[in-house]
Amino acid sequence: MTRPSARDDPLQPVRDAVRTSMPAIAGFGALVAFLTGFVPGSPLLGGAVAGWLVRETRRRGALAGAIAGVLFSLPSLVALWAILAVAFGISFFAVIPAAFGFLLVLFGLAGVAYTLGLGALGGYLGVVAYQRRYQPSSTGDATGGARSRDSQFDDTQF
Numbered sequence: 001m002t003r004p005s006a007r008d009d010p011l012q013p014v015r016d017a018v019r020t021s022m023p024a025i026a027g028f029g030a031l032v033a034f035l036t037g038f039v040p041g042s043p044l045l046g047g048a049v050a051g052w053l054v055r056e057t058r059r060r061g062a063l064a065g066a067i068a069g070v071l072f073s074l075p076s077l078v079a080l081w082a083i084l085a086v087a088f089g090i091s092f093f094a095v096i097p098a099a100f101g102f103l104l105v106l107f108g109l110a111g112v113a114y115t116l117g118l119g120a121l122g123g124y125l126g127v128v129a130y131q132r133r134y135q136p137s138s139t140g141d142a143t144g145g146a147r148s149r150d151s152q153f154d155d156t157q158f
C-alpha cells in the first residue's frame with residue numbers, strides 16, 4: 001500500500017493561505033471549534049485542525065491548539081466579565097452576595113481551562129495524525145523488526 005502524498009491533503013489550500021502564521025492557524029482552529037460547537041468536545045476538533053495545519057512539531061501543534069481553544073472561549077469570557085461586573089455592582093448594594101461572583105469566576109476559569117486543555121490535546125493529536133498519514137516512518141525498519149522478509153514471523157522470535 002502506498003503512502004498518500006502531502007498534495008492529497010484536504011486542508012492544503014488552507015495551509016497555503018495561512019502559511020505558518022500561528023495566529024491565522026489558531027484563528028482557523030477556533031473557527032472550526034465554533035462551527036462544531038454543538039458537538040461535545042468541539043475545542044478538541046478545532047485544536048486538531050490547528051495541529052494538522054501546523055504539522056512541524058507536536059509542541060507547536062499543542063500551542064496552536066491551545067491558542068485556538070482560548071480564542072474559542074473569548075466570547076464566553078466577555079460575557080462572563082459583563083455578568084461579573086453586574087454581579088459585583090449589585091453585590092455592593094447587598095442584593096447578591098459576593099460569593100456568587102466568586103463562584104462565577106471559578107466556573108469561568110474552569111471553562112477556559114477546559115477549552116484550552118482540549119485545544120492543546122487536539123493540536124497535539126492533529127500533528128500526530130498528520131505525521132502518521134503523510135510522513136514516512138522514522139523508526140528505521142518498516143516492518144518493525146518483528147517479521148521476516150516474506151511478512152511471516154521469524155522462528156528466532158519464539
